[in-house]
Amino acid sequence: MPERIQTILNRIIEWWKQFTSRQKALLISAVAVVVMSLGILGFVVTRPTNMDIVTAKDATEANTIKGLFDGQSIWYEQSQDGMTFTIHKKDEADATILLGTNGIYSNGYSGSTAESDYPFSNVVDGSFTATEADKQRKSQYFLQKQMERQLQSLSNVKSAQVNLNIPRDDGTLAASKEEASANVLLGLSDNMSGDQAAAIAKYIATGLGNTTTKKITIIDSDDNILFSGGEESTLAGQASSNLTVKQQTENYVANKVKKVLSENSGGNAVYDNVQVSPNLSMDFSKKKISDYHYYVNEGMTQGYLNNRSEKTTSSDNGVSGVPGTDSNDDPTYVMQDNNNSHSESSDVTEDYLPxxxxxxxxxxxxxxxxxxxxxxxxAYNNVIYDEDTMKANGQLKGTTFDEFVAKNSAMTTTTPDTALITAVSHATGIPEANISLTSYDVPQFHYSENGRSWIDWLEIAMAVLIFLLLGFVAFRSFRKEKEEEAAEEVSVETLLEEQQEEENLEDIGYNEKSEARLLIEKFVDEKPEAVANLLRNWLNEDWGE
Known part of the structure; x- marks a missing residue:
C-alpha cells in the first residue's frame, strides 16, 4: 500500500514538472479563482437572513424571552437596549409559536412584519367614510393572514386556512369577557402529534388574546380532528395525552432492549437487527391512600392527659315541719314513709393524646x-456467504454459487441464548416468563467481484484527471500562439511592394531573360569581388541568427 501511494505521488510530481513556469502559474491561478468563487458563492447562499421577531415591553419580559430562546437553542441577537430580539428567518415559525405558547406577542401581531398581499397599512390606513367596524374587519383579516403564513412555515404543514370569529367590542363588560373562536384547516406533509396540535392551539389562543383554548378547533385536509376546543380538560384530551405517554414509554423500553441485544462492550452487535414490540400495562388513575396509626410510649397504657373535667350534682326532697312555736309531736319511732329522697351524680371527662x-x-x-x-x-443475525472465500475453502466443490444460493436463501430459526432473556428482564424489570425472543439467521450472499480494486480505480481516475489537465494546458498554449500570430500586422504598402516584386521577378527561372536578370548577370561579370563580399555577408548573417 505505501509503495502504491508513493508511485502515485511520483507520477503526479513528474506530471507537474512537465509544465513551464508560465503554465504552472496559469493552473494555480485558475484553481485559486475557482476555489475562491465557490467559497464566496457558498457563503452568500448559506448566509442566514435575520429578522426582528419581538420587542419586549420591559426588562422582565426580555429576560423571559431570553430564557425561552436559550432553552430551545434558538439563535438570537439583542439590540443595545436589550429589548429587541433578532433571529434567523428560518426559525421564525418555531420562535413565534414558542412565544405564543408562553403568552408573548411576536412582532407578527404588532405590525412590524408585513404580509406581502395584505400589508398592515391597510388596517390603519382608513378614510373619512371608514367605520370602526370596518377597521376591526381589516384587523381580523390581517390577523388571519399572519397566522396562515406562520403555520405554513412549519416543517410538516403544506397549507393552512384560518377563520377567526372575533366578538365585536361594544364597550360592555360581557363583550370584553367573551373569547374569540378559530377554526383551522391544515394540509399536512407528515403526521402531527397531539402535543404539536395543542401547541398550535395555544399559539392561536395567545394571538387572539384568549385565556383558554376552548373555542379553537384544528383539523387536517383528511377530515381528522387534530385538536378539539378545550381538549386539555376533557376525557378525550386526557386519553390522547395518556396514549402519547404510553407510546413514549414503550419506545424507551424498546431502545433499552435494543441496546442489550444489539450492542456490547466490545462494540460488536449480538444481533444485526432487532425488532421490539413491548406491551406495557400502565395505570393512569389517580389514587390517594391515607393510613392513620395510633400508639403510646413504651411502659404506658394510655397517652398523655390533654384535659380533664369533672361535674358533681346532689339533690334532696321530702315533707318538712310547720315553722313557728308549735309543740313537738309525741315521741314516735322513725319509720320510712317513702316521702323523702337524696341523690348524687358525678361526670368526669378525660382527653388523652396518644x-x-x-x-x-x-x-x-x-x-x-x-x-x-x-x-x-x-432478532435477525446476518450470515455472510462470500463466493471467493467459499471457493478458496473448497466449499463449492461439485456445485456452483448460484445453486448454493438457491438452496440456502431461506431464513432459518435459531435457538436464542437464555442469558439474553435474563438480561432483558433485568434491564426492563419484566419477568422472564413474559418475554418472548425469536431469532433467525438471514443469509447474505456476496458474489465474486472479479474486477478492479478501489486502488485500481483510483489510479484510473488520477490518469484521466492528468490527461484532462494536459489537454487543457495544451489547448490554452495553442490558443495563445494563434492569438500572437494573428496579432502581427502587415501594412498595405508592404503587400503592394511584395506584389510588385513578384510581378517583376515572375519570369526569372524561365528561358526568356528578364531585364532584372540581365542586370544581375552584368553586375556579377563586372564586379565579382563585390558579389563575393555580398554573399559572404549574407552567409554570416544567416549563420549568426
Whole structure:
C-alpha cells in the first residue's frame, strides 16, 4: 500500500514538472479563482437572513424571552437596549409559536412584519367614510393572514386556512369577557402529534388574546380532528395525552432492549437487527391512600392527659315541719314513709393524646406494572456467504454459487441464548416468563467481484484527471500562439511592394531573360569581388541568427 501511494505521488510530481513556469502559474491561478468563487458563492447562499421577531415591553419580559430562546437553542441577537430580539428567518415559525405558547406577542401581531398581499397599512390606513367596524374587519383579516403564513412555515404543514370569529367590542363588560373562536384547516406533509396540535392551539389562543383554548378547533385536509376546543380538560384530551405517554414509554423500553441485544462492550452487535414490540400495562388513575396509626410510649397504657373535667350534682326532697312555736309531736319511732329522697351524680371527662402516624400515599399516574407487561422480540443475525472465500475453502466443490444460493436463501430459526432473556428482564424489570425472543439467521450472499480494486480505480481516475489537465494546458498554449500570430500586422504598402516584386521577378527561372536578370548577370561579370563580399555577408548573417 505505501509503495502504491508513493508511485502515485511520483507520477503526479513528474506530471507537474512537465509544465513551464508560465503554465504552472496559469493552473494555480485558475484553481485559486475557482476555489475562491465557490467559497464566496457558498457563503452568500448559506448566509442566514435575520429578522426582528419581538420587542419586549420591559426588562422582565426580555429576560423571559431570553430564557425561552436559550432553552430551545434558538439563535438570537439583542439590540443595545436589550429589548429587541433578532433571529434567523428560518426559525421564525418555531420562535413565534414558542412565544405564543408562553403568552408573548411576536412582532407578527404588532405590525412590524408585513404580509406581502395584505400589508398592515391597510388596517390603519382608513378614510373619512371608514367605520370602526370596518377597521376591526381589516384587523381580523390581517390577523388571519399572519397566522396562515406562520403555520405554513412549519416543517410538516403544506397549507393552512384560518377563520377567526372575533366578538365585536361594544364597550360592555360581557363583550370584553367573551373569547374569540378559530377554526383551522391544515394540509399536512407528515403526521402531527397531539402535543404539536395543542401547541398550535395555544399559539392561536395567545394571538387572539384568549385565556383558554376552548373555542379553537384544528383539523387536517383528511377530515381528522387534530385538536378539539378545550381538549386539555376533557376525557378525550386526557386519553390522547395518556396514549402519547404510553407510546413514549414503550419506545424507551424498546431502545433499552435494543441496546442489550444489539450492542456490547466490545462494540460488536449480538444481533444485526432487532425488532421490539413491548406491551406495557400502565395505570393512569389517580389514587390517594391515607393510613392513620395510633400508639403510646413504651411502659404506658394510655397517652398523655390533654384535659380533664369533672361535674358533681346532689339533690334532696321530702315533707318538712310547720315553722313557728308549735309543740313537738309525741315521741314516735322513725319509720320510712317513702316521702323523702337524696341523690348524687358525678361526670368526669378525660382527653388523652396518644401518638399518631399519618401516611398519605398518592399513586403515580402512568406507572408501569411489570407483572402485567410483556415484550415480544424478533432478532435477525446476518450470515455472510462470500463466493471467493467459499471457493478458496473448497466449499463449492461439485456445485456452483448460484445453486448454493438457491438452496440456502431461506431464513432459518435459531435457538436464542437464555442469558439474553435474563438480561432483558433485568434491564426492563419484566419477568422472564413474559418475554418472548425469536431469532433467525438471514443469509447474505456476496458474489465474486472479479474486477478492479478501489486502488485500481483510483489510479484510473488520477490518469484521466492528468490527461484532462494536459489537454487543457495544451489547448490554452495553442490558443495563445494563434492569438500572437494573428496579432502581427502587415501594412498595405508592404503587400503592394511584395506584389510588385513578384510581378517583376515572375519570369526569372524561365528561358526568356528578364531585364532584372540581365542586370544581375552584368553586375556579377563586372564586379565579382563585390558579389563575393555580398554573399559572404549574407552567409554570416544567416549563420549568426
Amino acid at each position: 401518638n399518631e402516624t399519618v401516611t398519605v400515599t398518592e399513586g403515580d399516574p402512568g406507572a408501569v406494572d411489570p407483572e402485567k407487561s410483556s415484550i415480544a422480540i424478533t
